[in-house]
Amino acid sequence: MRQESPVHFDEQRERWDLFRYDDVNRVLTDHDSFTSDRSRMGTASASDTEDGGSILQTMISVDPPDHNRLRGFVNERFQPGTLRDYQPRIEELTGTLLDQIDGTTFDFVDEFAVPLPVIIIAELLGIPAERRDQFKEWSDALIARPDDRSTTTVKQVRERRQQAQQEMGRYFAELLAERQNGTGDDLITLAATTDELTREEQIGFCMLLLLAGNITTTNLLTNALWCFEEHGITDAIRTGKIDRKQAIEEVLRYRSPIQSLDRIAVEDVELSGQRIQAGDVITGWLGAANRDPERFDAPEAFRPERSPNRHIAFGTGVHYCLGAPLARIEADVAFEMLLDRFETIEADLTDLQPIHSLYGLESLICHYEV
Numbered sequence: 001m002r003q004e005s006p007v008h009f010d011e012q013r014e015r016w017d018l019f020r021y022d023d024v025n026r027v028l029t030d031h032d033s034f035t036s037d038r039s040r041m042g043t044a045s046a047s048d049t050e051d052g053g054s055i056l057q058t059m060i061s062v063d064p065p066d067h068n069r070l071r072g073f074v075n076e077r078f079q080p081g082t083l084r085d086y087q088p089r090i091e092e093l094t095g096t097l098l099d100q101i102d103g104t105t106f107d108f109v110d111e112f113a114v115p116l117p118v119i120i121i122a123e124l125l126g127i128p129a130e131r132r133d134q135f136k137e138w139s140d141a142l143i144a145r146p147d148d149r150s151t152t153t154v155k156q157v158r159e160r161r162q163q164a165q166q167e168m169g170r171y172f173a174e175l176l177a178e179r180q181n182g183t184g185d186d187l188i189t190l191a192a193t194t195d196e197l198t199r200e201e202q203i204g205f206c207m208l209l210l211l212a213g214n215i216t217t218t219n220l221l222t223n224a225l226w227c228f229e230e231h232g233i234t235d236a237i238r239t240g241k242i243d244r245k246q247a248i249e250e251v252l253r254y255r256s257p258i259q260s261l262d263r264i265a266v267e268d269v270e271l272s273g274q275r276i277q278a279g280d281v282i283t284g285w286l287g288a289a290n291r292d293p294e295r296f297d298a299p300e301a302f303r304p305e306r307s308p309n310r311h312i313a314f315g316t317g318v319h320y321c322l323g324a325p326l327a328r329i330e331a332d333v334a335f336e337m338l339l340d341r342f343e344t345i346e347a348d349l350t351d352l353q354p355i356h357s358l359y360g361l362e363s364l365i366c367h368y369e370v
């Protein structure tokens with residue numbers, strides 16, 4: 001598609017698909033011509049919006065200048081420098097999780113990659129530890145999709161999602177009200193004490209952090225172990241022969257957890273020779289852009305030492321992932337500690353099942369020795 005039809009209108013889905021790095025990059029950075037406001041989608045995609053779990057108005061679905069207000073109050077907290085102070089706590093939480101793994105076999109997804117980001121974001125938000133299980137149930141329901149292998153219907157999934165959304169909204173509203181005069185340094189207190197946001201927007205912010213930060217990081221961790229094992233470099237990463245951070249960047253490029261992002265054209269524009277009309281829906285394929293030969297040498301090869309590696313797995317432009325520095329620290333700490341803890345680790349790469357939401361795996365069974 002990149003070569004033959006890089007800007008392609010799909011009749012069935014009634015939307016444009018973009019496959020080239022430059023086109024995807026253009027659409028994400030030109031927020032004047034391409035909006036993130038999903039309420040501006042035409043009828044063709046209205047059901048998508050509903051099914052995509054779009055909730056309250058948050059930074060991710062708002063354009064500048066309002067976007068600056070919704071993101072500005074928290075930006076500082078997610079800067080690498082600020083997060084560095086938090087790294088010892090991430091290490092402690094990771095260690096506790098690793099302590100719970102016993103036997104000689106475990107599911108890397110269920111027992112490590114899923115819980116780790118939830119525990120960390122719950123801690124950053126200031127969710128009491130005893131509510132974490134409930135919290136995870138809610139976040140699962142918010143991202144659930146009907147699965148062809150199970151009997152749950154679209155309607156059931158949607159109902160569960162709405163219920164989880166309401167319960168979680170009520171829970172955050174309570175915590176925000178309790179903390180509106182608080183002095184704690186958790187993110188709920190930060191949101192509760194800012195004059196910039198309405199209470200609704202504060203609730204939306206808390207829910208967005210859950211939605212945006214959990215399953216994405218889960219799949220980065222899973223895809224990382226998958227890539228490392230597939231290319232037989234797990235030991236080289238353990239010993240430092242291959243740079244861990246750089247290898248994680250290559251995982252982000254090669255198996256990007258989020259494969260596509262949507263925008264809507266707000267005016268008629270031309271893109272690589274195609275006329276796109278105001279109101280048209282556009283899907284930019286990050287996965288395809290990240291393997292564009294115009295941009296990357298040998299793009300289909302997994303090269304853990306690739307440098308520079310200007311992938312757009314975290315998006316680009318004003319909506320560039322707020323949590324990217326956090327996700328990077330989490331992945332770095334996770335692999336440093338995991339490989340330090342387990343003398344050998346071997347993942348079973350036969351019969352891998354893809355997940356249905358992002359790019360990742362349902363499970364990744366590992367044998368290990370301590």
Ligand code: HEM
Nearest residue numbers: 059060212213216217220257313314315319321322323327
């Ligand atoms: C590997 C893990 C992650 C990946 C691949 C990822 C990917 C992305 C992408 C592609 C976007 C751009 C969305 C758009 O342009 O429409 C985004 C935005 C965002 N991400 Fe992440 N993300 C990850 C982890 C996290 C974490 C850990 C958090 C928070 C704790 C987070 C919070 C956000 C937020 C709040 C936005 C919206 C930013 C804005 O609209 O200004 N993400 N992320």
